[in-house]
Amino acid sequence: MPFSRTLALTLSFDEAVDLSSLPVRRHLPYHPFVERLRQAVPFDFFAVSGLDLDGYRFGTGHSIDTDVPPAYLDAYYGDGLLAIDPFVKASSTAARVVIEEEIYAENPPPPRVLYLAQSFGVFNRTLFPIRRGTKVFGAVTFSRATPFTTEEIEFLQEIVGTLHSIITRPIMERFAAQEMKLTDGELDCLRWASRGKTSEEIAKVCLFTTDTVNSYIKAATRKLSAKNRSHAIAEAIRRGLIE
Numbered sequence: 001m002p003f004s005r006t007l008a009l010t011l012s013f014d015e016a017v018d019l020s021s022l023p024v025r026r027h028l029p030y031h032p033f034v035e036r037l038r039q040a041v042p043f044d045f046f047a048v049s050g051l052d053l054d055g056y057r058f059g060t061g062h063s064i065d066t067d068v069p070p071a072y073l074d075a076y077y078g079d080g081l082l083a084i085d086p087f088v089k090a091s092s093t094a095a096r097v098v099i100e101e102e103i104y105a106e107n108p109p110p111p112r113v114l115y116l117a118q119s120f121g122v123f124n125r126t127l128f129p130i131r132r133g134t135k136v137f138g139a140v141t142f143s144r145a146t147p148f149t150t151e152e153i154e155f156l157q158e159i160v161g162t163l164h165s166i167i168t169r170p171i172m173e174r175f176a177a178q179e180m181k182l183t184d185g186e187l188d189c190l191r192w193a194s195r196g197k198t199s200e201e202i203a204k205v206c207l208f209t210t211d212t213v214n215s216y217i218k219a220a221t222r223k224l225s226a227k228n229r230s231h232a233i234a235e236a237i238r239r240g241l242i243e
Contacts, residue, residue: 025064050063053176126156
């Protein structure tokens, strides 16, 4: 990875003290996984949006990592196109893949949207919703000068969940516990529970009482919107809170 690109991204990330201080739109001109994916299915630009956190989920908040030219995004957001672009409106309630060409065939976009697409080469946006169960919390969008084939869309459909997880993992690992107000004690108990320890064994390792361990795990389960201890452990691992 070119040093200058890595340094710029690291500085922006390291300067954030919490998730709210992290820039909403983060320019990611290079990522090794993205480049490997680009070799399998060529695309011009990508965008990973949404986090599985209150206020940051796709459609309810803002969190975007993308290699789309910053000038395009500045003009797009600055002109208020987010509120009037039919593609965005269709994407906000997406239950399946959203293909720009299909949307615009029924609802033509404003001229300004077309102008920006022509100016920056952002064509044929194709959005894949990312779900946790039935809840859509994120999305991955690709664009290319030529439309994606059915086979390419099917392939991307299989890989977008992994891509979203890889791109957002550093943010989730650093800020998710803070945003969800999980304490160090709760995380420690979940971490040991994930290794198969009982509440009594966790209490001995962490120097807690058994009741305290159970209270921590119960609180963590509630904060993670999990059904039980096993579900809480799975959610904590999936969100990058524990390994």
